[in-house]
Amino acid sequence: MNRRLYNIFIVLICLLVWMILIEKPTYLNAAVGASLAIGAVWFNSRVLHHDRESEVFRLQPLIFPFYILYLLLQIYIAGIQTIGKIITGNIHPDIVDIETQLENDLYICFLANSITLTPGTVTIDKEGQKLKVLWLNCETKDKEKAGEMIKGKFEKILRKG
Amino acid sequence: MQQIIGHIIIGIGLLFLAFGILGIFRFSNFYARILVASKIDTVAFLTILAGVIVRQGWSAFSLRVVLILVIMLLINPLITHIITRSAYLSGYKVKKED
Structure with missing residues (x-):
């Protein structure tokens, strides 16, 4: 799994958790959730996580x-x-x-x-x-x-x- | 009907919980106690939350409960591990039950 695909996957999971917690599935809520998720992933990969160990580990989805x-x-x-x-x-x-x-x-x-x-x-x-x-x-x-x-x-x- | 099945599953969960508490009082050794107590927060908690999900049906509330279930499955082994490990490092000995 390359870096970009991995980030998209994390954003989708964050968005899913956000939508479950917010309980009202409107476009505005989804947009706010998606932007927050993208921000969090960007912050994590650029500011906090320099060594990029996450690329070493892989999981078989099946x-x-x-x-x-x-x-x-x-x-x-x-x-x-x-x-x-x-x-x-x-x-x-x-x-x-x-x-x-x-x-x-x-x-x-x-x-x-x-x-x-x-x-x-x-x-x-x-x-x-x-x-x-x-x-x-x-x-x-x-x-x-x-x-x-x-x-x-x-x-x-x-x-x- | 759905509510009755949900209540039955919650009841089974409470039964698991009761046996876990019985085990804590029954055994005197720390390690035996933590092994029995870890049963409460896995089997009993899983069963009770499954009962809650069945009782509520398919709704946003159930999805939240599923989220709690997933977080619990991730955190619960860590907590049990940390308590046991700290006891082991502190020098608690495994004793045979009388």
Whole structure:
């Protein structure tokens, strides 16, 4: 995605948020929103953001919605499992180290946040490709087995992107 | 009909919330508590807001709720991570539950 396309995309997202918050879809409101969005993007790219790191990261638009749906499904599955653990009281919280094969920092960030969003696991630390995860029901301390159980399919979906 | 389905979904969300609070009181260890508490602001919050959206139907209000949902999905893991990380760096030990 080149710079201009990226800026247009950001302006459209800002405009969408503006229109949702303003609640009255008139041309005047849209024009005010668009000019404010363009101003904000211009200010951000010219004044604040000199190093332009945003060009390094890319997202696959087709994989992302699928990923969100899978994440929501996993959140509910893990949430229902956690209810069972709360009732029985049978928990073994512990901290395990897992390793990811993802190389892109943005994808590692997505993976870590998805792990935290899933009830029962919280990411504590990240060093390169190593993640430190607090796990409610620690069944194994083995790096690969624990990684497979915690990361699940998240990593496989992200690796396609 | 739409309102009844919305209320049922909100009720399910409140049930998730109740179990989360039960978990906070049930476990004594900090890490177990934060793991259980993080369930409240993901599963329960998602379900309650989904119920609100279904109850209101397709309107500007629902779009705002969707916006809150998206912001919550972005910020919530950060908060849980920061609390847990600061506890870990402060030297809290993971203890087994009795």
